[in-house]
Amino acid sequence: MRKLVSFSLGTVLMLSACADVATMKRASDQRAGFAPVSDISRRAAGADAVWLQSPAEREANAQRVRAMAHRKTLNADQAVQIALLNNPGLQARYAELGLSAADLWETARGPVPSVGLSVSGLAGGDVTRSIEATLISSILDIATQKPRTRTAELRFRQAQLAAAGETLALAHETRRSWIEAVGAFEAAALIGQSQSTANAASELASELGATGALSRADQAREHAFTAELAAEQAAAKLEAQLAKEKLVRLMGLWGSGTEFFVPDRLPALPGGAPGRADIERQALANRVDLAAGRLELQAIANQYRLNGQTRMIGDAEFATGVEIEREEGESERSPVMDVEFQIPVYDTGGLLSRRGSLEYMRSANSLAQAAVDARSEARAAHTSVTGSYQIARHWRDQVLPLRREINEQALLSYNGMLTSTFELLNDAREQLESELSAAEAKRNYWLAEADATAAIWGGATGGSASEEGEEE
Template sequence: MGALLLLTACADTATMSKARDERAGFATVAGISRQATGAEAAWLQTPAERQAHAQRVRAIVQGKTISAEQAVQVALLNNPGLQASYADLGMSAADLWETALGPVPSVGISVSGLVSGDVTRSVEGTVASSILDAVTKKSRTRAADLEFRQAQLAAAGETLALAHETRRTWIEAVGAFEAAGLVGRAQGAADAASELAAQLGETGALSRADQAREHVFTAELAAEQAEARLEAQLAKEKLVRLLGLWGTDTDFYVPDSLPALPGSVPNRSNIERMALENRVDLAAGRLELEAVAARYRLTGQTRMLSDAEVTGGVEIEREDGENERSPVLDVAFSIPIYDTSGLISRRGKLEYLRSANNLAQSAINARSEARSAYSAVTGKHQIALHWRDQVLPLRREIDEQALLSYNGMLTSTFELLNDAREGLESQLSAAEAKRDYWLAEADATAAIWGGASDNGEDE
């Protein structure tokens, strides 16, 4: 009995204090979210908190035109799926708390005969079990703590993934509305030309074939406008789902056009290093490796498995006749390999090597994704600038000259409308190029911090 009472004092009070908080571990999630997205994450656990945040969300969106930053903020405050993922963090904290608390002493006595006083050995069994739990409590607490830290990174990954998908969806929705607006403006000119063709046909100045050519352009534009409006509506509806909105809260707007292109893209020549330092999936992989080592008590680190060596140099980019030099320092992502020669369990050795090589592959993938994201940003920016600064000015000049020729009766209405159609296609292509640039910017952030969705990777 004295031994059982002694076990009650074996609880790890420091770990218990960390784990029993209602929002244990969420400060890490909120910090990563704030640093990566600039938005505040919230873990809502009471009706009062939910009501307060619902009012805050309603003040942001109802009847308002929201920006990409506001959309991300609303999603992190209001998405029920994200709140469900935070529950996994809470359950991991509860597991850590129970493990740190230690075994709960219990006594079981069974009397088989009152006369002889024969007592079974169940008391001894209970004590032995409790002592065994106490002896292994330190290792089990460490394992539970590693799992708790992994749960924090998993919750942060879910937060970043939602923020990334929300930003991409906002960009796609605004881009769809911008395309619909461009088609709508062309539709007005086509309707006027179609009406003129009908009037000329009544006077006999225009044949039926020529009238049909006028009307078919208008009809085609009407179909394109309907399709563009539908695409914009569906894109906004997807955004509504990510924001967790319903009812009157869905009465919000997005801008009619995406922001203008920046003059230059941010210099991210060190994007590989930033990814290796900040990716939550790589941090989680390191914790998994540490957990495997602790599970099999691997000690005596012998060497490091690295995906690359440290290199230094300078990167020179030439743009507009000027050279821009950026120092380059490539930091290797090192993975410890422990001495497994004395390990009895072959399974433990193989499990550790599997985790180590999976982590090495993840680091290689992260580097490649970071380089691809940077190439996409710079490439999409140059393409969008080409459409804006080269193609569209030429199209405007063509339209102006075509209108002068038409007013001087040097060209026909058909030629004017054909130039208008080609001009619309150029405007739509320029808008699409601008949209692709902003999507690439969102993907670059995800490549640095993690949380990239499948849509972003595919494109």
């Protein structure tokens, strides 16, 4: 009897020892999987991400955010940092990472065996006791524990990348919102500078009209310009207020926390043209969505017990289903175009079901398409940054100096009584239009810079400058 009980309990302990202790320890950490998310946030967004898990941490974080934002003028980096510290939706996403860690912990622990005890043989004069220990456990779960743990670990790593992607998306959207808000305030300020001149011209037109020196049509033109300018300024102020409110929402602020300011002007253009000739290579190396796609392939291969990786081919080759032989005699191409995104190919011949083969091929082709899209987005981002910089610099270095010279000469002519007041004002109107166009070009450049970072790391929300241009 003792031997039977000892054997059964020993079997229970043996099965319990099947648990992956190292994985369990890693997955049971309070912030399991968050270190890579924080590292990607610092490298891509230049800001720290935090995972708040206690009232004390939340209180300390709230004090930190208030010290950073309350009645302060925030630059773009500060706005992004506050958003990553204070956005509740991001904290919810981190909680999903924690749930994925809990799933990994439970899978690595393995099935929990149970022991059933029964007493029999108590009959007649002879007292016979026998204790039977019955081990109840899922043989199937025990047999498949290792591959299931491997799959759970891959899903956990995918959850890490998803959390990093959400972090980068918030940082990208916050930076764009800051640029849009500051750009709108800058436009409103430029219009406001011309409003006083327009008001003076309108009053002068009324006085000249009263003396008969100016026709009613000319008076109406001056009054209409003043009224239109006032409407444009009101629209610019409204746009600025709405853009700032979006920024407030992304930063997770409310109540007195919204008492912060943004600059009246965007930063000046950099001294030299931005250089990202290797942006395509950077995108293929750093995009979190591509890394997640590779993990998905590994998870499917593990789920269907594929026989192992047989080779690696490029994204374009996989998408077309043709292996391309590159000969030395091929025409020379830019080094950026030669960058390859390697996709692992597993042996699907041993699959037991058509479903498994189709799932694998679907994921592999989706990954290939994602790599093609990433290449295109990177090239488009580089084109947008360089083109926007050239346009903004042209307005700054060519158009605006000419407009200033025109105004200076017009003022000299006006002081010499060679031109009228209204001719001087007309030149001022044209200068305002040039200044607004230059400010818009500068805003488009900074938006393109933000989109280029998103193209390299992932996390873009789809609000690119090019799309805005199409909507306009």
